Amino acid sequence: MKKRTGSLTAAALTLALTTAALSGCSSAPEKETTIATTVAESTTGKETVATEGAKESASTGKYYSADAKAKDIVEDAAKKGKVGNWGLGNEYEVQALLSKYGQNTAFLSQAFDMDGFDDNSILLASAMTYNELGLIKNTYQGGYGYGDTVNFIDMNNEGVAMLEDNIFTTKEFASANPNTVKAFVSASMKGWEYACANPKEAAEIVFNAGSSVSSEHQAYMAEEVKKLVETDTKGNKVTELGKLDDEALQQTLDLAKKYIKLSDSTAAEKLQTLTLDDFRDASYWNDAKDGSTLGKPEKADVSIQLKWLPQAQFMGYYVAAAKGYYKDAGLNVTITPGGGDIGETTAVNSGQVDFGVTWDANLIAANAGGMNLIAVSQVYQRSGLVLVYKKNK
Known part of the structure; x- marks a missing residue:
């Protein structure tokens, strides 16, 4: 031992x-x-x-x-x-x-x-x-x-x-604030692009933001997270960070339908009827990528709920804040760490925060249970398990 x-x-x-x-x-x-x-x-x-x-x-x-x-x-x-x-x-x-x-x-x-x-x-x-x-x-x-x-x-x-970490919001918020969603996705992915190009610096930024782990483990995490963002499930290099890959998402949905067991019979039945359109909308990422139709954010002060405490798993958001990418997009972003009994899907669905980070299986289960959430960007392009x-x- x-x-x-x-x-x-x-x-x-x-x-x-x-x-x-x-x-x-x-x-x-x-x-x-x-x-x-x-x-x-x-x-x-x-x-x-x-x-x-x-x-x-x-x-x-x-x-x-x-x-x-x-x-x-x-x-x-x-x-x-x-x-x-x-x-x-x-x-x-x-x-x-x-x-x-x-x-x-x-x-x-x-x-x-x-x-x-x-x-x-x-x-x-x-x-x-x-x-x-x-x-x-x-x-x-x-x-x-x-x-x-x-x-x-x-x-x-x-x-x-x-598939794991994405960026999601409610369908209602996205519909009422399309420019805000596009601006947030655009700035966030700039943060992820910089973080992946400079993982050592990104790890230091997260560590200084109040890291939940040692600096050595933070540096290790950054290098490994970079691989999940820049490589897809088939081992191919990802050239468009944050893109919603329908083939990988469909595999996620198919496996979710087979292995997620919901105690509520109505939710369990709804789970089996869900399609990709029920939990993802690529239009916001497409517009954010193009950059020509961003427009002025309808809501400048927004927040994102993370799944856990500050660590390189979320380095793109901390980098976007530190480098001024959110500010350049007309946004004032509050990054809310997770922990304890905080549930990111519940926090977003109830309006406590505007955006969240979660796994796609969680989003699928949440919508089967009655929520109305959509992924607007897929940060991790492969499984880390x-x-x-x-x-x-």
Whole structure:
């Protein structure tokens, strides 16, 4: 077992994912809709551990060979009941991967740290490339220091990727304030473009804004987030940052319909009828990209609700503010950090803030539950979720 150095930051950061997932399952204030969690069944695989442990199929217990195929690793870990995920809305890609290889979609409930991976109670652990994976590999504060002795299964490569961070608002706000939305998207994407071109500086800007992690982890995050913004699910370079890719969005919607389980029957039925037009509108991004039809913002003072505390996951917005891009667009933008029980979809839907950052699956679930939200820009063009495992020594 590796010994961690310093205080653990994964627990705090991963909480952002569960906050986002829960907010995506909330409906309009007058009606509550929840996702039926599968974590309750996630311990069912434990009873197979003893027998499977004696067989040691594709693995040597705690480790997998460097040339092992994803299929063999997934099958082995799943049969041992040792595929981990946080649940609460973050599990859909993992379930899709398990289904792809003919396994039960049950998973082991993973804590908001990587201790389960460290002590081998989880063989395949969920991690975000820009967060937990960095903590697993690196030796800085909160790191586990595994270096290159770990490898991971990429959801994009496996064809089960679901898109993550976007910029969204309500359909009503966008309709009443089209110039404001275009100006905000335009300035935000300028911020993202600069941040991706200068990730080290972007990390410093976020750190100075009140970073929730160490400067070393912030720098690591910036480099990894850059990859999610500049590369699509197929590994191609993205030339138009923030573009809403309908093919990737449709895959996200299809997987959402299959794996999101809503407790409210009306919401569950509505989920199955949703189309791309129900949760995205590319016209604002198209006009913002063109730049010729921006016009004067109808509302100059606006706010954006983040999913979590200041970190490089959101570096484009902090850069846009620091570099004056929002001011140049005629906007005075308040960046509102997330945390605790703050739900970004609820905050935007209720009018507490004008814009928000969320995952598309959250948006889909929220609209199924009665909200009226639309994505106006897709910042992350590929999934950042991976399943990490230890390699043979």
